[in-house]
Structure formats: structure tokens, C-alpha cells
Amino acid sequence: SHAPGADRFAGCLLGLAVGDAVGAPYEGLTHADIFFQFGTPDKLVTNPSGDTLHYTDDTEMMIGVAETLAECGRIDETRLCRAFAENYHPERGYGQGARRVIEAMARGEDYRPLAANIFPGGSFGNGAAMRVAPVGLVFADTVDELWEQARLSALPTHTHPLGIEGAQALAHATALALHTTTFNRKQFYRELLARATTEEFRWHIATAAKLKPGDSLSGLGSTLHAHRSVVTAIACFAATPGDFEMAIARAIGLGDDTDTVAAMAGSLVGAFAGVRAIPAALLEKLEDGPAKGRAHISRLAIELLARYEQ
Template sequence: MTQLDAAASLRGLAVGDAFGSRITLPGDHPEVLGRRLPPSPWHWSDDTEMACSVVSVLSRYGEVEQDVLATSFARRYDASRGYGSGAERMLLRYRAGERWRDVSPEAFGTGSWGNGGAMRVAPLGAWFGHDLDLAADQAARSAVVTHAHPEGVAGAVAVAVAAAVLTRNPAPHPAELLGIVASRVPAGEVQRGIAVASAIRGSTDPASAAAELGTGRAVSAVDTVPLALWLAAQHVDRFADAMWTAARIAEDLDTVCAIIGGVLAARNEGAAIPGNWASACEPLPRWLTDPVAHGINR
């Protein structure tokens, strides 16, 4: 079941990412308020490309092999997918033969605290849904390859645990889900944000929740993950509603929606993904399932 859950989570992540990448209008625009889907095809971004590397490594090894994951990130790097400048510099250094153990911790002086570790990790959480502590540990291992700051790691742990929970309990109370996540996230600002999110009622205006939790504007784990998980927790069986709500209130929308989509699709093997949304999203890359194109030397 773990592989099926992870595959479903990856599809949901890609759909959310592609939807968020395609929505370029302000949140108060009539097309957003009227929920008019953008024309297809929807192309996904670096969020999905990196998530595919995570799944490919799990498929081959059953766990996070960090050196292989770093190699895959570097090999699959495609500038047209919208990587940030920091990620671009890092992955090009990996391509040039530098070790991730040397490069990642020195990013921004203390390691990156961005949301990149969180945006790609939901399928890993679904993979290890049978063991929440293992999901948290493997998420941390996947994050430090590019995001060595404790808050960058904490964001990845939070998303992975949320996805893992939904493979076990497809209909948790929002506060229950967020409480379980907060209990397994290392102490810090991400954990604090999730604890705050667990106390915000579902009847709260989402814009008010975003004002308290963050919108993703800073592209950090701290101001992205708590809101994304609050939205996921409030819409566990309403994939489209979660996405449209994010479109109204969030920034760095592709990443917020990728996190939401990956988490929500982990439940019930992705049954919540609307068919017309799935068909609008471009297919996942051929190398993910092609044994020849898939191979990465260790």
C-alpha cells in the first residue's frame, strides 16, 4: 500500500503545483472568485520535478539514500521549471561534483530555511505512512540534502507526517491532525506555527488565518507550511475547495498548492483529485517509470 499511497500523493502534488503555477491572477479577481479553471495544459514546476526524484529514490532503495537523491536532483535540474536562484546555484555545484554535505550547510550562511524541502516531501510521508516516526526521520534526511537549516528540515517533517497520518486516518479532526504533526516536528518556529494553526477554527476567515500563519511570501518553511497544512486539515475531503481557497489568500502559490495536493491525495489513494483537474495537468516525466531513463549511478 505504501507505493500506491506515494504514487497517489505524487499525482496530487503535481496537480496542485500545476494549478498554482497556472493561476497568475490576484486572489480577488473574478476568475478566482468564480472558480473558473485556467486553460489546460497545466505545467508543473520544480516542486514536482524534485518530488519525482524523491519517489524514484524510494522506489529503488526503500529509503532515502542521500547521495543518490542529491545526484538525482542535480541530474534532473531543468531551469525552465522555475527553480529559485539559490536552488539553481546549489544544484549546478552538485553537477560540477561538489558534495552536498559541504554545499547545503553553507547556503545563506546557516543552511536554507526555505520551503523547498517541504514542497516535495508529501509522497515520502505517504510511503512511510505505517510509521510516523520513520516518516519524520526520512523526511529530515531528504530535506538536509538541500535545506540544512533546522526550520527547513522542520517544514519537511511537518508535511511528511501530515501525509502519513492521512494514509492511516482519512478523516481526522483538523486539530487532531495538526496536533499529531506538531508533536513530531522539532521545536522552533515551524512547530509554533503549526501549534497556532491547530487552534484556529475552521469557521475562521481564511484570510485572517493567513494573516496569522503566513502566506508564503517569504518563500520560507515558517511562513508556508503552517498555512498549507491548516488549509489541508480544513479540507481533507475537498481537494478543489482547498486549492481555490489557497488561490485567494496564498503567495508562492505553486508551492502552497503542491503541499496541499500531496497531503490530501495521500488519503484514499488519491480519490479526492477531481478528474478534470488531473486530466488538465501534464503527465509526470517519463524517466520516473522508464527503467532506462531512470537509472542514476551512485
């Protein structure tokens, strides 16, 4: 049909970072707390507090995945773990399990038994999904390879089937968003559902597919469980696919894992509508600096596009 370009690659990665940064102050709060303490979510998005938008672990780990793909063209586990360890700043708000695993990587220890046993059956947290966007971009044309690379990008920290499928489902949604010119919600959900494997993902995707664009998404959940937040973020995008502010306001308004759901929803809008969908006022506030932040993320988007085109 058409070849996606630099605009959509940058839109996806920067949309993730901006959604993460705008949603971060409200992580862990309930829908009601956010409303009564801060007002309506649309105002939080159009007028975020502070001069600089600081992103969290979600973006920091996405950068590690992007650096690995830019350098290796696929998920190389050794390179990925080195990126996670080198980029690691615990003050960015990593999950407790993720912290322990990455600190083991940084010490050069065998992190695999730790990742497998940190929670019963491994972590089903959002951590594998929140960082997977670069896999969705680079492998957008080959769904089987995308599914496998998403699994490999999850494994160092997330071995639970739900943690892994969160990454796979979101990478798949990213690829669909990237290739879409005229968004067809029914078709979008049909393709995601056809690929879903666990009962949890099948239920959440089928439930999201039945909602009308204005319906509340609170029944889908936005907690730290991948099968809840991933599908909720997909639904925030699908409700208003070209409207970045609306999609992340909806994500933040749900409460709970606000930075992560807004990051995932923002990345999907960016992959579909391009970097111009992100309000300039937000993009300008996104933190920047040598080897990190806005300029580094923009460079990585160009490098991923080159990998995609190979």
C-alpha cells in the same frame, strides 16, 4: 486499522503535481493581485487557463525523491543528488539557492559547503518540504524513521533547522492523512504538535489548531519560509480534508508561494481521499510524456506502495 492502497499513494503524488501546476501561474502575487487580475480562486481551479497543466520544480524534485525511494527503499544521498541533477530543468522555476546547489551536484562538485552557507545557517525555503511526500508515504508506519528519512531528504539542499522541520512536519502530516478514515482535526493537530521541535513550528501549529474550518488562514502566512507555508498547507487540508478543489483554491487565494502551498495541500487531500478526489478535468490536463509527467508519477506511486508494504 486499515491498509492504505494504490489509490491513496497515487492521490498523494498526483495531487501534489496538480496543485503545483494549477497554482504556478500566481506564484509571487499577493492575495489582492490574484483577486483583481484573475477573479476568485475557486474559478482558477475549476477552469485553469491553457490546455496543459505544467508542473514546476516542486514536482520535479518530488519525482527525484520518489525515484530514490523506489530504487533504494530509503534516502541514499548519492542517489538523491543524482536524481535532482538528472531531472533538473531550471526553467521550471527553482529557488536561487537550490539552482546553485543542484548545478554544483551536476558538475560533480562538493555541494555540501555550498548548501550549508548559501544563506546564513542554510536555506529555510520550502524546497525540502515541497518534495517530501514520498517519504511520508513509504515511512507512514514508523514516525521516528519517517522523521529521520525526511531530514536526510532535506539535507542536500536545506540545512537550516526550519527548512528541515518543514520536511519532517509535512511528511508526518502526509502519514497521518494516509492512515485517516474519519478525519478528526483536533487529534490531527495534537499529533503534529506533540512532535514539533522549533518554536516557529510549535507556534504555527498551535495557531492553526485554534482556527475554525471557515476562518481565514492569512495570519499563518504563505511566503517562502518553510515554517509559514508548510503549516498553512496543512491547515488548507484540515479545513476541507476531502475537497481537493476547495483546499487548493484556499491555498492559491492566499497569494505568495501559491504553487508550493497548493502542491502540499493537494498532496494531503490525495493521501486522505485518494486519486478520485482530484477532478478528472484537472488530471487529464496534467502534462505527460516518457519518463516524466502523469504516467511516470502514477508508476512511481505503485513502486512506493510496494516499498511501503515490504
